[in-house]
Amino acid sequence: MDITKYLQIRNEMKTGDLLQWHTRGVVGKLIRWKTRSNVNHSSLVLRLSEYEQLERRRYTTEALGHGTVLSLLSRRLEQFNGEVWWYPLIDEWDEKRKMIGERSLSLIGVPYDYRSIFKQIVGHVSTNAQKLFCSEYCFIAYGLAGRAPTPAEMPGLNIFKPVVKL
Secondary structure (H helix, E strand, O other): OOOHHHHHHHHHOOOOOEEEEEEOOHHHHHHHHHHOOOOOEEEEEEOOHHHOHHHOOOEEEEEEOOEEEEEEHHHHHHOOOEEEEEEOEOHHHHHHHHHHHHHHHHOOOOOEOHHHHHHHHHOOOEOOOOOEOHHHHHHHHOOOOOEOOOHHHHHHHOOEOOOEEO
């Protein structure tokens, strides 16, 4: 993936901002078909200010098939074959960013929730932090609970500024 746009705007990206992914694969296609959406995966931006140095590193936290992980965002984007959109949190949520970061880090290593992702295909499931799928992970990191949203439903939380395609 060409990361030119990311390099131009990465200094604006902050902890808690949402990333929406369009992956090229069978499971991704099935999720997009079911949700009638252009996206099938969600993750969060994370800044670790103490370790940014001059590079201004940005990380992403996400629930993947092997569990919730922390990755260098530039590397994740460079190796990604698909499309990604950045949803910055609205200003009213700025004071919540530290807590979002702490929650997202506390969930690193939680196993992936294969059972719930397949249940989502026919209905919805309640959030459960014992095992997580991508948008459920983001939803819990935001401090929300209840019915776990699909990636397509994340923008409907109405906590984001206008979207930017990376």
